[in-house]
Amino acid sequence: xxxxxxxxxxxxxxxxxxxxxxxxxxxxxxxxxxxxxxxxxxxxxxxxxxxxxxxxxxxxxxxxxxxxxxxxxxxxxxxxxxxxxxxxxxxxxxxxxxxxxxxxxxxxxxxxxxxxxxxxxxxxxxxxxxxxxxxxxxxxxxxxxxxxxxxxxxxxxxxxxxxxxxxxxxxxxxxxxxxxxxxxxxxxxxxxxxxxxxxxxxxxxxxxxxxxxxxxxxxxxxxxxxxxx
Amino acid sequence: xxxxxxxxxxxxxxxxxxxxxxxxxxxxxxxxxxxxxxxxxxxxxxxxxxxxxxxxxxxxxxxxxxxxxxxxxxxxxxxxxxxxxxxxxxxxxxxxxxxxxxxxxxxxxxxxxxxxxxxxxxxxxxxxxxxxxxxxxxxxxxxxxxxxxxxxxxxxxxxxxxxxxxxxxxxxxxxxxxxxxxxxxxxxxxxxxxxxxxxxxxxxxxxxxxxxxxxxxxxxxxxxxxxxx
DNA sequence: GTCTATACTGAGATAGAC
DNA sequence: GTCTATCTCAGTATAGAC
Numbered sequence: 001x002x003x004x005x006x007x008x009x010x011x012x013x014x015x016x017x018x019x020x021x022x023x024x025x026x027x028x029x030x031x032x033x034x035x036x037x038x039x040x041x042x043x044x045x046x047x048x049x050x051x052x053x054x055x056x057x058x059x060x061x062x063x064x065x066x067x068x069x070x071x072x073x074x075x076x077x078x079x080x081x082x083x084x085x086x087x088x089x090x091x092x093x094x095x096x097x098x099x100x101x102x103x104x105x106x107x108x109x110x111x112x113x114x115x116x117x118x119x120x121x122x123x124x125x126x127x128x129x130x131x132x133x134x135x136x137x138x139x140x141x142x143x144x145x146x147x148x149x150x151x152x153x154x155x156x157x158x159x160x161x162x163x164x165x166x167x168x169x170x171x172x173x174x175x176x177x178x179x180x181x182x183x184x185x186x187x188x189x190x191x192x193x194x195x196x197x198x199x200x201x202x203x204x205x206x207x208x209x210x211x212x213x214x215x216x217x218x219x220x221x222x223x224x225x226x227x228x229x
Numbered sequence: 230x231x232x233x234x235x236x237x238x239x240x241x242x243x244x245x246x247x248x249x250x251x252x253x254x255x256x257x258x259x260x261x262x263x264x265x266x267x268x269x270x271x272x273x274x275x276x277x278x279x280x281x282x283x284x285x286x287x288x289x290x291x292x293x294x295x296x297x298x299x300x301x302x303x304x305x306x307x308x309x310x311x312x313x314x315x316x317x318x319x320x321x322x323x324x325x326x327x328x329x330x331x332x333x334x335x336x337x338x339x340x341x342x343x344x345x346x347x348x349x350x351x352x353x354x355x356x357x358x359x360x361x362x363x364x365x366x367x368x369x370x371x372x373x374x375x376x377x378x379x380x381x382x383x384x385x386x387x388x389x390x391x392x393x394x395x396x397x398x399x400x401x402x403x404x405x406x407x408x409x410x411x412x413x414x415x416x417x418x419x420x421x422x423x424x425x426x427x428x429x430x431x432x433x434x435x436x437x438x439x440x441x442x443x444x445x446x447x448x449x450x451x452x453x454x455x456x457x458x
Numbered sequence: 459g460t461c462t463a464t465a466c467t468g469a470g471a472t473a474g475a476c
Numbered sequence: 477g478t479c480t481a482t483c484t485c486a487g488t489a490t491a492g493a494c
Contacts, residue, residue: 028459046363050278053488063461068489126362129417133355133362134275136420143424151425174442177422181414182407188358191365193406195372196380213403216453217446224449257477282470292479297471 026062032070034060039081044123047130048078079138082131085124086142088117090150099157103166106157107179107218114183115211119202125187151176167222182214255291261299263289268310273352276359277307308367311360314353315371317346319379326383332395335386336408336447343412344440348431354416380405396451411443 026034038059042051053074057064071077096110118125131139155172162169186193190202197206255263267288271280282303286293300306325339347354360368384401391398415422419431426435 026460031460046278047276047359048279049275050363052486054486064488065461065463065490069460074488129358129362130276132418132421133358134279134420136424140420140424143421144427147421148425148427168445170445171438171442173422173425174439177414177418177425177439178411178442178446181410181418185406185410189361189406189410191363191369192361192372192376193402195365195369196377196402196406198373198377209400210403210406213400213407216397216399217407217450220450220453221446223453224445255478260478281468283468293470294472294479295477298478303470 028070031060031062031066035062035067035070035077036081036084039077040084040123040127043078043081043130044126047127048075048134053077075138081127082139085128086139086146088121088124089128090146092117093150093154097154097157099160103161103164103222104219106161107222108215111179111183111214111218112211114179115186115207115214118183118185118187119207122187122190125184129184129188165225168225170221179214179218182217186210257299260289260291260295264291264296264299264306265310265313268306269313269352269356272307272310272359273355276356277304277363282306304367310356311368314357315368315375317350317353318357319375321346322379322383326386328386328389332390332451333448335390336451337444340408340412340443340447341440343408344415344436344443347412347414347416348436351416351419354413358413358417394454397454399450408443408447411446415439 035056038056039051042056042059045051053067054064056077057067060067067074067077071080092110092113096106096113098106101109136143151173154176158167158170158172158175161167186202186207193206193210194200194202199206264285267285268280271285271288274280282296283293285306286296289296296303296306300309321339321342325335325342327335330338365372380402383405387396387399387401387404390396415431415436422435422439423429423431428435
């Protein structure tokens with residue numbers, strides 16, 4: 001909703017609602033969107049405690065008090081950003097990791113989608129990583145209900161695939177965390193990866209090589225059932 | 230050096246160096262060790278910017294100014310902790326991922342060692358994760374020299390193993406990051422894993438199930454060469 | 459509805475007593 | 477060498493002008 005809002009749209013929306021009003025400032029809708037986009041960047045850089053409202057205000061091009069006026073406390077703003085992110089979190093799996101698909105096709109599509117997320121919204125991935133590192137206090141309810149059910153659905157998919165001899169039996173929870181950690185590393189650990197490859201920033205070729213490596217690990221695993229047959 | 234120092238050793242070391250001195254406080258050696266141990270815990274909980282010198286002083290049981298007296302700035306203390314951690318970082322690979330071993334044995338031993346590290350020193354793992362999330366500014370030199378050469382040595386090991394038909398050819402950098410991200414997840418993402426499993430904290434059985442899953446992905450990959458033969 | 463000025467708190471750091 | 481008291485400053489948040 002806010003993730004692709006260009007900075008220019010903030011300026012575009014500046015207009016005087018009433019002729020006599022001095023310095024009308026940025027209207028509510030554009031300001032809120034700009035603040036959310038800036039908050040995603042700044043929280044993604046420094047985490048919750050490391051980020052300052054000042055920096056978010058500067059990034060968003062709004063006066064600092066407006067952030068409190070629109071969102072209340074810093075924590076409430078942070079939770080708004082987290083909610084925005086988490087709606088995106090689960091979408092891909094419901095497209096790909098479903099019994100109707102072939103196992104190999106499902107895993108490949110899902111892993112490609114997760115790698116695309118790491119490339120396109122690294123700040124969102126990092127905010128989530130910070131939050132989990134901190135102990136996930138702000139999203140514990142979400143993790144232990146919504147995400148847990150989400151994993152349970154994947155478990156049923158894997159069971160079907162296993163019965164159809166498309167993959168071996170495996171612990172679904174730990175397989176999902178293996179896929180999540182490998183793909184999210186290309187956002188969360190990008191500084192480390194780029195330092196080792198010697199590139200100043202991750203190239204398309206780095207994402208492609210990472211994708212191929214992960215695909216070989218996970219799809220190679222699916223082959224195991226054929227070895228035993 | 231400091232990682233296994235029990236809190237009790239702090240108290241044990243309290244003694245008066247000179248009879249007439251009023252309130253001698255904790256001697257330097259014990260105080261420094263206590264501060265480093267406390268810093269690892271607190272930085273591991275909140276990251277660099279999120280941690281406060283106050284909290285570290287409280288944890289260590291020393292007055293706040295002593296931290297500045299012994300370590301200078303907060304950042305210098307943080308770098309001392311990082312150095313402590315990084316010496317442990319590379320040790321295991323030089324034991325296991327060497328051409329003298331069999332590929333399967335080497336991968337299994339290495340992955341077991343990394344999982345043990347995540348279980349035994351989760352704070353150390355999390356400090357590293359925070360630092361990399363922040364952009365790795367404090368360890369960039371280390372990553373682009375020491376760690377890079379370390380990965381290059383692994384690349385030579387994998388080449389040998391490949392020539393001996395023990396494993397297929399693969400991008401060594403991305404294989405190492407796959408293993409690191411999967412194993413470190415059991416420290417860095419433990420809050421998320423425990424929320425999904427429903428356990429309040431990770432059990433031994435969770436680490437064991439994770440270990441088996443990772444081993445199957447990586448060792449299954451080694452089997453691929455046999456499929457093609 | 460928007461923004462300037464400011465209050466209040468806790469941070470890192472230091473001077474100087476003991 | 478150690479610790480109490482304090483300084484300075486950035487942080488969040490708010491009161492009130494426009």
